[in-house]
Amino acid sequence: xxxxxxxxxxxxxxxxxxxxxxxxxxxxxxxxxxxxxxxxxxxxxxxxxxxxxxxxxxxxxxxxxxxxxxxxxxxxxxxxxxxxxxxxxxxxxxxxxxxxxxxxxxxxxxxxxxxxxxxxxxxxxxxxxxxxxxxxxxxxxxxxxxxxxxxxxxxxxxxxxxxxxxxxxxxxxxxxxxxxxxxxxxxxxxxxxxxxxxxxxxxxxxxxxxxxxxxxxxxxxxxxxxxxxxxxxxxxxxxxxxxxxxxxxxxxxxxxxxxxxxxxxxxxxxxxxxxxxxxxxxxxxxxxxxxxxxxxxxxxxxxxxxxxxxxxxxxxxxxxxxxxxxxxxxxxxxxxx
Numbered sequence: 506x507x508x509x510x511x512x513x514x515x516x517x518x519x520x521x522x523x524x525x526x527x528x529x530x531x532x533x534x535x536x537x538x539x540x541x542x543x544x545x546x547x548x549x550x551x552x553x554x555x556x557x558x559x560x561x562x563x564x565x566x567x568x569x570x571x572x573x574x575x576x577x578x579x580x581x582x583x584x585x586x587x588x589x590x591x592x593x594x595x596x597x598x599x600x601x602x603x604x605x606x607x608x609x610x611x612x613x614x615x616x617x618x619x620x621x622x623x624x625x626x627x628x629x630x631x632x633x634x635x636x637x638x639x640x641x642x643x644x645x646x647x648x649x650x651x652x653x654x655x656x657x658x659x660x661x662x663x664x665x666x667x668x669x670x671x672x673x674x675x676x677x678x679x680x681x682x683x684x685x686x687x688x689x690x691x692x693x694x695x696x697x698x699x700x701x702x703x704x705x706x707x708x709x710x711x712x713x714x715x716x717x718x719x720x721x722x723x724x725x726x727x728x729x730x731x732x733x734x735x736x737x738x739x740x741x742x743x744x745x746x747x748x749x750x751x752x753x754x755x756x757x758x759x760x761x762x763x764x765x766x767x768x769x770x771x772x773x774x775x776x777x778x779x780x781x782x783x784x785x786x787x788x789x790x791x792x793x794x795x796x797x798x799x800x801x802x803x804x805x806x807x808x809x810x811x812x813x814x815x816x817x818x819x820x821x822x823x824x825x826x827x828x829x830x831x832x833x834x835x836x837x838x839x840x841x842x
Contacts, residue, residue, distance in 0.1 A: 507811040515538035515720045515822035522554040529558035531831045535838025541568040541822045546576055546608040557592035566596045570685050571667045573604025574626035575614045579646055583633035590658045600685050601627050602667030620672050621645050626681050627664060632733035635660045670756035674698055678705035683716030687757055689743055691796040692816040694764035695719060699817030716819050722798040723823035725833040729801035734786055735827045736800035747779055765796040801838045
């Protein structure tokens, strides 16, 4: 039987810090591996919640997945993450990605070279977090003779990269310690992405990134049908936002549409029905739901986690669906012991 991936908690970006702390404590009690935060422009900044969770826990890794280099310069990323690593006693993990292009452009920032921007950001941040004096001339970001002017708790903080398209996946293989995969990506996409990363790493003469982290909505209930109903509501909302409203990148849209087992015409019919306001429970069957979410009884959810492990995922960042996240975490924790 395939081993389970590590199970992490992906904190909801809309939650206030106090709710994040409650979930962090529950995640640590349940034996989860990492607490992940996602920061997107114009949502709550993550630092208050991350700092509060670091103080309230002792074992959980606490990661940002991800910062983008447009509204947070790579030197600032390094300054903040090094200080946070002190606060969290060496539990910090940094994730870097290009961000949501439509939101970045609303800040009147040019993001026409996202691959170059991420390469520059990761290179600068990594060298600063190693305690080096850094002079670097990049295509988007450069620095001249800079270093962090305080002692570092450690010089090997993991840096992961969010990547979806082939060019970004190849860059991840060359420069990052791990790959981060977004919500709403079916396991078939993940399998292909991991394969691209491993092949690119071999060509570059370096080991494949040791971590593959994927976010996925999750509903765990004693009644599996109830869990699937809850998950269908959130998956329908996310499909509408990512696909119909165009908030996702072209690579993410391709992952959503091309790897779910449906032919394009059938997927178009599904999206049309959701767009007309038909109930998600009647539009999304259980097979399609399973491409985008983990939902059901504890045993059903753990079996689905193994599917992601078979695709190459080493850590699943679950995003609890509904208003009983603490109960979901407790159920999973009991099963994982």
